[in-house]
Amino acid sequence: MEPEGASRALVMSDVAARAGVSHQTVSRVVNGHPNVAPQTRERVERAIRELGYRPNTAARALVTGSTRTLGFVAVNINQYGPAQTLVGLEQAARAAGYSLAVTVLDEATAEAMHDAVDRFVAQSVDAVLALATYDDAAEALHLVHAPLPLVTVQSGGAVEEPAVGVDQVAGARLATRHLLDLGHRTVHHVTGPADSQESRDRIRGWEAELTCARVPIPACLHGDWTPSSGYEAGRRLAARRRAGEDITAVFTANDQMALGLLAALHEEGLDVPVDVSVAGFDDLPEAPYLTPPLTTVRQDFAELGRRAVQLVLARLEGRELSLEPVPPVLLVRASSGPVPAGAAHAGV
Template identity: 65%
Template sequence: MDTPTADAAPTRPLAMSDVAARAGVSHQTVSRVINEHPNVAVATRARVLAAIEELGYRPNGAARALATGSTRTIGLVTGNISQYGPAQTMVGLERAAREAGYFLSVSVLDDFGARSITEAIDRLAAQSLDAIIALSTYDDAVRALRQVQTPVPLITVRATADGLGPAVWVDQEAGAALATRHLLDLGHHTVHHVSGPAGSIEAALRERRWRAELEAAGAPLPSVLHGDWWPASGHAAGRELVARRRGGERVTAVFVANDQMAFGLLNAFHEAGLRVPEDVSVVGFDNVPEAPYSIPPLTTIRQDFVELGRRGMQLVLGLLGGEQARPRPVAPQLLVRGTTAPPARGGGRGEG
């Protein structure tokens, strides 16, 4: 049997002393460079970084945390990432964290109720993170967050500012106003609305501003239809609106609380022989990637979810750096495409 040679013996892991020897500096200088200490000469810092790159050295995270008091890790509690908005917001958070040299530790909850979110935040807080972000757009989650006490900063990314502490959000009411006014300005006598699920802060805000815009314009206030954010519920709402038209109700414009439900609504109108936008105009909300490719392309309200995530991370890093929080909302944008037009003569009664 062959005996192992000296070359086959396992080598020890690289240490900071190896970097120091390669760069010709002290162990303490290497530590200062790794921990981004300002009092290191530019040439010396460059020499140490070159040695780290040549050797492929990776600093020990636990040792670095002991030295700096920072794990450079931020926790995120979120739910429902199957939906486009939360998923893209998480992308923005992770990208901004990575660019700043931080790691994002994510806890995805199937149930975003008070008990689940409290337990998740407690688990993250026990990991010695630098901060925690909660992505919350439902009433029960916000109520739970009001009760949470953490040893590190807690920042929320959600639908609105409500005095809950440091937060970033998209101005949901401004988006609903853009959608409703666009349809009224086209000449529609009123705007029907398909809202989101009960308990959703976003859905409630969009519905509230839709209602306020109609009241301000002196327009009739149709009864609201409710969905669950998914296309099937939009399809059901579309069939209900078709039935209302056939029953004599004047239905010429619909503001749908998200694009996924709007796709289902468009399908129901197509099945009933209604033309969009000739017979009925439709506006969605979110600007999902499929929106420009529906038939016709969907007019919608754009939410910049990646920017929302980026601002959330900026808020976190600012707080960790001792800055005063200056959160501001992300402004929505109306994207006019092919599903909206002035109402046709005939008023939308009984056709289809």
């Protein structure tokens, strides 16, 4: 049975007639009200699907005071981690019945953050999530006074605002411990940018595990997340090996730098993992298909998104909620192996 006037926009009364319930019951189902009998809810949802009814979000917002939209503001999402954080947030928001409005800033100033929050307020979003993995973004957020719930999404380091994140320190310790357990005397490290909280947390984890094992802590090689910086680090490490330094294991702060490192070691005539073992961080989709497949630490971005939305919903309901960091997972592949026979190498 098609509603009269099929060319007009469908309204709740059409759904009510199809389901054999009142207009108020359809409204309660559409707005997620809990006081609806399961059988009735199922009947209404079936009528919605059969008719292809789409709720009028503007009208619903007037009734409920909620647009069921979350705002997300970030400064830089061109790296794998931030991009996947956005994907995880969108999926979690959709699963909770929310949409995600996204603003990517050119610079992380307090003024830019404040303007972004003001735009979200004008759009009547229910809450704002902010990605603050870099120092300038985190500092800017401290200066923003949002008139609606604000949750910080970052992969490391505590901030004053309610926040969720992946345990970066634990992830770095996993990778470092794995290489030490293979018999390597120490583990060298290629860092991310100095202004990245994630990078500093991974340094902390690497140093903590080496300290716990009571082994030497080598000087870091500084990168910037890019394959080219990993490549330059690989060339420098190869030169130091030729000079007689004992370098048999390297932990890079992300997989993209590991990609460059692997290329440089190959060009320098070093076999991975026979001469040098390598471990990364992030688990890029390409990581299992590198030569050799890369041992790395996986961040669960889907779980990060789920916990961020969970924290937002708790704040919207006026509840206090404290969430543990998302645990990382070590994935052992062929780029890491036992320490070379003979331990210290005089050169290549």
